[in-house]
Amino acid sequence: MYWQVPSGVLRGAAKTIRNKQMKELKNIISATLAPVLLFLSCKSNKLFEQGPPEPVSDGYTLTTAMPADAALAGKKNSEINSPVIDGDRCNTKTVDRQRNEMKSATNNTEWAKIQGNWDEWQRLEWKFKLPKGFQPTGSFCHIHQLKAQDGPDNGSPVITITPRANSNGSNKRIQIIHTVDGANTGKGTIVDNIPLADFEDEWVQVQEEIHYTHNGYYSCKITRVRDDKVLVNFKDNNIDMWRIGSSYIRNKYGIYRSLAGGKLDQTPAGQSPLLKNESLWLADFKIYEKNSNPNPGVAHD
Numbered sequence: 001m002y003w004q005v006p007s008g009v010l011r012g013a014a015k016t017i018r019n020k021q022m023k024e025l026k027n028i029i030s031a032t033l034a035p036v037l038l039f040l041s042c043k044s045n046k047l048f049e050q051g052p053p054e055p056v057s058d059g060y061t062l063t064t065a066m067p068a069d070a071a072l073a074g075k076k077n078s079e080i081n082s083p084v085i086d087g088d089r090c091n092t093k094t095v096d097r098q099r100n101e102m103k104s105a106t107n108n109t110e111w112a113k114i115q116g117n118w119d120e121w122q123r124l125e126w127k128f129k130l131p132k133g134f135q136p137t138g139s140f141c142h143i144h145q146l147k148a149q150d151g152p153d154n155g156s157p158v159i160t161i162t163p164r165a166n167s168n169g170s171n172k173r174i175q176i177i178h179t180v181d182g183a184n185t186g187k188g189t190i191v192d193n194i195p196l197a198d199f200e201d202e203w204v205q206v207q208e209e210i211h212y213t214h215n216g217y218y219s220c221k222i223t224r225v226r227d228d229k230v231l232v233n234f235k236d237n238n239i240d241m242w243r244i245g246s247s248y249i250r251n252k253y254g255i256y257r258s259l260a261g262g263k264l265d266q267t268p269a270g271q272s273p274l275l276k277n278e279s280l281w282l283a284d285f286k287i288y289e290k291n292s293n294p295n296p297g298v299a300h301d
């Protein structure tokens with residue numbers, strides 16, 4: 001049996017929900033996922049309360065709206081915006097990439113049930129929409145990651161959902177990539193050549209299921225909401241879904257992309273001509289969990 005985080009709308013981020021709520025909810029995490037997500041970008045590296053505030057003076061790259069969209073009638077959605085000239089959390093040493101993401105809170109105690117801990121099973125569900133004309137490059141552009149937060153081999157994500165194109169911008173497609181740092185068990189690109197055109201200007205429903213162990217399980221089903229067309233349906237029941245020495249795997253959503261040869265400290269910055277301002281809509285997050293680890297803070301090899 002899975003414990004459920006009920007359906008919620010991604011509306012920004014907050015440090016915590018109230019202790020009273022935490023006690024009342026017990027195994028069910030919260031009424032929405034929003035309060036346990038961090039919003040990280042260069043423009044605004046802050047923790048926000050439930051509804052995002054008015055735009056701040058130096059720019060704000062998360063907006064909310066209630067568009068007239070039959071797929072999500074009456075629900076708020078969050079739009080992640082990634083301008084061409086933006087960085088990675090304003091880190092002056094990281095000038096070759098940019099990040100605008102929602103992440104599960106960096107907390108493996110009171111928020112352990114939203115993290116992937118050793119030998120746990122999770123099901124993650126959410127919706128996203130890429131705009132018409134979304135243009136990836138030949139370099140990385142991750143819109144979802146499962147990534148170890150700690151341990152010696154936490155450099156690369158375990159799983160990414162990645163829009164990709166050829167160097168000339170052709171063959172726009174969706175990939176799913178599997179990597180394991182410090183081991184030879186990474187399987188590389190496990191899903192490829194799913195036409196990006198099938199996703200453009202369409203809400204899609206994602207359902208991932210993960211068993212966080214070395215001989216683990218990973219599945220990803222992506223269904224177009226408008227017509228229930230299954231765009232991705234991948235399963236692997238013998239895949240390494242853990243990082244040696246880690247205590248938890250975080251889930252991340254947004255735009256994290258390479259400047260494809262460009263650098264922010266150059267004049268001009270020299271980004272790929274394929275790069276342009278991009279956005280991504282997100283909504284309806286749910287987390288289900290079973291076989292909860294009783295000692296989630298303990299690192300495991």
